[in-house]
Amino acid sequence: MLHLxxxxxxxxxxxxxxxxxxxxxxxxxxxINYIGFYINEVAVESMPASKVILGTPYAFPxxxxxxxxxxxxxxxxxxxxxxxxxxxxxxxxxxxxxxxxGWTRQQFITVKFVFAxxxxxxxxxxNFLVALLFGLITTGSHFSFAGMENVIYIFIQTVAYITxxxxxxxxxRKSGAAIAxxxxxxxxxxxxxxxxxxxxxxxxxxxxxxxxxxxxxMLPIPFGNKVIYKDAPDVWIMVIASLVYIAGYYFFAIxxxxxxxx
Amino acid sequence: xPILTVENLSKSYGRIQALKNVSFSVPEGTVFGIxxxxxxxxxxxxxxxxxILKPTSGTYKLFGEPSSAESRRKxxxxxxxxxxxxxxxxxxxxxxxxxxxxxGKEDIDRVLExxxxxxxxxxxxxxxxxxMKQRLAIASCLLGSPSVLIFDEPTNGLDPVGxxxxxxxxxxxxxxxxxxxxxxxxxxxxxxxxxxxxxxKRGELIVSGKVNEILSKEDMVEVxxxxxxxxxxxxxNLAEKIRVVDDNNMIKIFFPVGKADLSEINSYCFNxxxxxNHLTLKKQSLEARFFELxxx
Numbered sequence: 305m306l307h308l309x310x311x312x313x314x315x316x317x318x319x320x321x322x323x324x325x326x327x328x329x330x331x332x333x334x335x336i337n338y339i340g341f342y343i344n345e346v347a348v349e350s351m352p353a354s355k356v357i358l359g360t361p362y363a364f365p366x367x368x369x370x371x372x373x374x375x376x377x378x379x380x381x382x383x384x385x386x387x388x389x390x391x392x393x394x395x396x397x398x399x400x401x402x403x404x405x406g407w408t409r410q411q412f413i414t415v416k417f418v419f420a421x422x423x424x425x426x427x428x429x430x431n432f433l434v435a436l437l438f439g440l441i442t443t444g445s446h447f448s449f450a451g452m453e454n455v456i457y458i459f460i461q462t463v464a465y466i467t468x469x470x471x472x473x474x475x476x477r478k479s480g481a482a483i484a485x486x487x488x489x490x491x492x493x494x495x496x497x498x499x500x501x502x503x504x505x506x507x508x509x510x511x512x513x514x515x516x517x518x519x520x521x522m523l524p525i526p527f528g529n530k531v532i533y534k535d536a537p538d539v540w541i542m543v544i545a546s547l548v549y550i551a552g553y554y555f556f557a558i559x560x561x562x563x564x565x566x
Numbered sequence: 567x568p569i570l571t572v573e574n575l576s577k578s579y580g581r582i583q584a585l586k587n588v589s590f591s592v593p594e595g596t597v598f599g600i601x602x603x604x605x606x607x608x609x610x611x612x613x614x615x616x617x618i619l620k621p622t623s624g625t626y627k628l629f630g631e632p633s634s635a636e637s638r639r640k641x642x643x644x645x646x647x648x649x650x651x652x653x654x655x656x657x658x659x660x661x662x663x664x665x666x667x668x669x670g671k672e673d674i675d676r677v678l679e680x681x682x683x684x685x686x687x688x689x690x691x692x693x694x695x696x697x698m699k700q701r702l703a704i705a706s707c708l709l710g711s712p713s714v715l716i717f718d719e720p721t722n723g724l725d726p727v728g729x730x731x732x733x734x735x736x737x738x739x740x741x742x743x744x745x746x747x748x749x750x751x752x753x754x755x756x757x758x759x760x761x762x763x764x765x766x767k768r769g770e771l772i773v774s775g776k777v778n779e780i781l782s783k784e785d786m787v788e789v790x791x792x793x794x795x796x797x798x799x800x801x802x803n804l805a806e807k808i809r810v811v812d813d814n815n816m817i818k819i820f821f822p823v824g825k826a827d828l829s830e831i832n833s834y835c836f837n838x839x840x841x842x843n844h845l846t847l848k849k850q851s852l853e854a855r856f857f858e859l860x861x862x
Contacts, residue, residue, distance in 0.1 A: 311665045319653050392651070401649035404616045405666040405706075406639030565619045 308407075308415040309422075315389075322385065329381045329427075333434055337362075340374045341438055361526045362438045363445035368454035371435035372523040376461055380490065382427060383469030384483055386420055390470055391479035400566050409562045413474075417554050420470060424462040431458050454523060457543070461519035464546050465490075468515050471553040474560060490516050508535045518545045567630050569594050569714055569745045570615060575624035577610050583769055584610045587624070590764045590774045592747055597740045599760035599777070600749040603860065606766040608749035609646050612718050616643050628714075639667050642707030643716040648699040652692040656683055656702050659691055660709065669710040677705040680735065696723035704732065715739065717748045721755060733759050753856045757781055767860045781855060784808060785826040787819045790844035791835070800838040804831070816844070 316322045341362050347354045361370040393399040402412055432455050439445055472482040494514050501511035512521050512533070521536045522543065536542070568591040577585040585607045592598040600608045613619040615626050617633060628637040650659040660674045678684045681701040686694070694702065700723045707715055720736070721729040736746055736759050750756050756763055757777060764774035773780055791797040797817060801810045808820040819831070826847055835842050 307665070311662055314658070314662050314665065315651060315654075318655075318658055319651075321653070396651055397647060397649040398651055400618050400645065401663070402666060403618060403635075404638060404643045404645055404649075405663050406635050406668070407666055408635045409617075411635075563620070565613075 305415070305418065308411055309418065312415050312419045321388070325381070325385045325388075329378065329385075330430055332378050332381065333375050333427075333430060336378060337371055337374050337434055337438060340370065341442075358527050360442070360445070363442045364439045364448040365451035366526055367435045367439040367442070367445070368451040369523060370526040371431055371438065372454050372458040372461070373525055375431050375434075375458065376520065376523055379462060379465035380487065382423065382462065383465050383486055386416075386423075386466050387469050387473040387479055387482045387486065390416065390473035391477065391482065394477045395479075403566060409566075410558060413554075413557045413561050416470065417467065417557070420466045421463060424459055424466060427462050428455060428459040431455070457519075457522040457539075460543060460546050460550075461523060463550055464519045465516065467550050467553040471556060474557045502535075509537050512536050512542070513545055515549050518542050518549065522546065567594065568592055569629065570747065571627045571630075572611070572615070573625050575611065575614060575626060576622045577607075577614060577619060577769075578622045585614075585621075586769045588766070588769070588771045589624075590771060592745065593762070594745055595740075595743055596762045597736060597746045597748065597760045599756035599763040600747070600766060601751070601753065601756045601763050601856075602766035603751055605768070606751075607769040608751070608766060609718055610769075611766070612643075612645055612716055612747070612749055616641075616645060616716065618645065640712055641714045641716055642709065642712040644703045644707050644720060645716070645718050648703035650691045650699070650702065650706075653690060655688045655690055656694070656698075656705075657687040659702065660706055663706045664709050667710055673709050673711070677708040680708060681705040682731070697725055697728050700724055701728070704735070712744075714745045715747070717746065719750060720748060721750075721752070753781070765856075765859055772859055780859075784820045784855065785823055786848045787821065787826050787828065787831060788844060788846050788848060789817050789819065789831065789835070789842055790815060791840045791842050793840060797835065797840045797842075800835065800840060804834060 344358060344361055347358065360366060393402075399412060403409060435455075436447075439447065469482070469486050472486050473479070476482045476485065494517055497514060498511035498517050502508040512518060519542070521533050522539055524533050524536075570592040572591065573589050575585050575588045576583065588607070588611065600611060602608050610619060614621050615628065615633065616638060626633065628641070631637065650656075651662070654662075657674060657678070660677070661671060664671060664674060675684070678687050681704050683698060683701050683705060686698065691699065691702070700720070704717070704720060707717070717736070721732050724732060733755070736748070739746060740761070748756075748760065760777050762775065763777045763780055765772045765780070789797065789801075794815065794817075798810070798812060801807070801817060801819060804810075804819065806821055806825050808822065811818040811820070819826075828845055828847055832842060832845060
């Protein structure tokens with residue numbers, strides 16, 4: 305596997321777009337959290353009563369969840385990045401050449417998923433550092449390991465978004481189609497389906513078990529979640545459901561890639 | 567032991583049957599040409615044996631065993647188009663190919679030199695001309711000096727000098743004892759480079775064997791007479807001829823180059839009781855031979 309990862313690394317090492325994407329993504333994580341941090345400070349300063357609702361989102365122990373929630377809006381970024389990495393292979397027909405030169409079809413898919421796991425791990429570490437930073441600069445906040453399970457949720461959610469994007473890339477093979485479906489589904493249709501299923505047809509909590517929604521419920525908005533996800537199942541159920549989805553994407557990709565013409 | 571054995575290979579794309587029960591084998595140390603017009607199933611055949619396409623039915627063996635990733639690493643393959651990462655330089659692309667084939671980097675300079683790309687090795691692949699892309703793909707095939715090479719239309723996009731160089735390279739590889747499997751729609755290329763040939767037409771194998779037997783140049787004599795049947799009968803006993811083909815009211819007689827003697831044919835027919843009303847000698851070009859093979 306290390307050798308496969310080395311080759312995957314060679315593919316991205318000199319890929320400028322990849323690194324620009326990553327740098328923008330990291331700055332965006334910092335930025336979106338700073339926006340949240342700043343708005344919260346201004347709100348509490350100008351209207352001290354708002355603290356009752358808002359609480360102290362950027363203080364320990366809440367900061368782990370807050371950063372996870374804020375950063376989750378940016379997960380479309382690495383999703384698009386991995387759609388690009390996969391559809392590049394299809395466009396350049398290098399997915400064929402890799403097999404011709406001596407990879408198995410399983411290896412091609414597996415190393416991409418392992419690469420996504422490592423990428424998610426790195427993104428999670430960065431989120432951890434950002435949370436640490438905002439936790440420490442919040443006045444009256446003291447470092448605490450409480451709520452650290454949210455860091456694990458950040459990791460699972462990142463993997464879930466990226467592998468869902470990879471699933472779309474393998475399904476459609478075209479970056480345009482995959483990205484369009486990814487955005488429209490994630491930002492509009494999934495919310496719509498959840499709303500219809502849970503509210504209109506009273507089938508809650510079934511609506512929470514959609515591919516991206518299930519991870520969003522793990523890291524809800526740090527205040528008022530009793531209103532938004534009031535009837536959501538326990539977090540551990542959502543964690544298991546997320547892992548089932550991730551495994552599902554992998555097995556779908558393997559099955560499609562090993563059975564069909566390339 | 568044959569390098570490649572293909573048995574009853576069929577492949578359908580929906581209702582289109584791209585390959586129909588194709589069987590042939592490639593002996594070691596040959597330059598084996600797969601010849602056929604566009605859409606005859608050449609790339610489909612090569613795509614199947616490199617595990618890019620899944621056959622509908624039939625089997626194939628490489629090095630006497632069912633194909634595997636390991637056997638593919640021992641073959642240098644250029645299939646259809648040069649497939650490289652556009653954003654990487656030529657040399658970086660070769661590093662990836664070398665890693666996948668599990669060779670070191672040490673061979674990269676040699677193969678770049680062989681295809682005359684050393685000067686442009688650090689340029690991005692996307693800046694390469696069609697011919698340079700093709701050269702890079704051939705360089706990639708040569709990594710690790712594999713004993714078997716598969717080239718699909720290897721001279722595609724090359725200028726005349728490039729074409730001559732690549733053909734020379736293939737002859738050199740052949741002299742080194744390597745087996746080359748090459749698909750081409752260029753009859754002249756197959757004739758110049760290959761030792762063996764399989765001719766495909768609309769997915770069917772028409773003929774396979776030694777090039778000098780299948781694509782031999784021939785002279786053709788056209789004859790006609792009032793009594794068509796009688797003429798056909800007596801021509802079957804004519805000396806020196808290769809074969810006789812009945813073509814409506816004309817009969818074609820094929821001879822090895824330079825062996826057709828019109829006056830001899832004329833007197834032979836006359837002595838056997840048939841007076842000819844038509845007798846002409848036509849040199850048959852290789853193209854005509856190819857059309858003849860692929861039209862029947």
